[in-house]
Amino acid sequence: MTQESLLTKKEILKMMVGFRRFRERFFKEEHHSVYDSLASAGQRPKTLMISCSDSRVDPAILFSSSPGEMFVVRNVANLVPPFESNMGFHGVSAAIEFAVVNLQVENVVILGHRQCGGIRSLFQPDAxxxxxxxxxxxxxxxxxxxxxxxxHPEGDLEQHCRECEKTSIVTSLKNLRSFPFIDSAIQNRGLQLIGVYFDxxxxxxxxxxxxxxxFRELEISKVHP
Known part of the structure; x- marks a missing residue:
């Protein structure tokens, strides 16, 4: 595909305009130090964020994060599989290992959300x-x-989905603890495992x-930088 044909696609063109704004923000001479530092010193994120692939739930936007602050893993329904010793193709597990062992992150956050299509499919398998x-x-x-x-045996579909969106976060927190290197990081350097839910x-x-x-609602008014 040529550049000319690529830029006739509306959504791709919008992305390219967005990239131009990104360059103007981070690669102008006075702001170049952001990526200059990231390129020369490497990434040193403090948090591994495991979130859903849902297009409405972008961790960088939700938490106003700058480049290099979070190591993000996104998948359907923000799930963490349990530890398995067989060497298959474990993309999520590999990313978790890299963040915890190589990058030495201090926090692992599982971010669930309302209206999760993956969770809904558990109750509507025909979808x-x-x-x-x-x-x-x-x-x-x-x-x-x-x-x-x-x-909640008497609950309706929406209640079941809402409760399962939260409960699956707890399941994933449990699965995280099944990884030996995570257990070691918790014991030896105080790695924190955190579950959050975005409505x-x-x-x-x-x-x-x-x-x-x-789950307890976060009181934003009490949060200070």
């Missing part, structure tokens, strides 16, 4: 391809689904309180 990659991937959250149905319908953020085994 995805039978025997496909999504269906297999979502089995990671089967435990969360069973817990929600047991706890995109109301613009609210909640965090998982493991002591209370529940």
């Amino acid at each position: 995805i391809r039978e025997g496909g990659f999504v269906q297999q991937w979502m089995t990671i959250a089967d435990e969360a689904k069973k817990e929600v149905l047991k706890t 995109l319908e109301h613009g609210q953020l909640s965090f998982y309180d493991d002591a209370a085994n529940s």
Whole structure:
């Protein structure tokens, strides 16, 4: 595809205009130090963010992060699979290992969200391809689904989805602890595992309180830089 034909596509053209703005912001002489430092010293993010691929939930936008601040892994329904010793193609596990072992991040954050299509597919399996990659991937959250149905047997679809979106975060936190190198990082250097939930319908953020085994809404007014 030639550049001329590429730039006739509206959405691609919009992306290129966005890239031009990015260059103007970060590569002008007075701002060049941002990427000059990242290029010469390498990346040193403090946080590994595991979030959903949903186009409405971009961690960098949600948390106003600058380049180099977060190492981001995105997948369907922000799931973490349990540790497996077989050397298959484990993209999510490989990214987690690189962030924790090589980059030595200090926090691992799992970011779930409202209206997650992956979680909804657990309750509406006809919405995805039978025997496909999504269906297999979502089995990671089967435990969360069973817990929600047991706890809220009379709930409707929306309640089940909302509760499972949160419960699956707890499942992924549990799965994180099954990785030996994460357990080691927790014990030896204080690695923090954090679960958060973004309600995109109301613009609210909640965090998982493991002591209370529940999600509590973050009071933004009490947050100070």
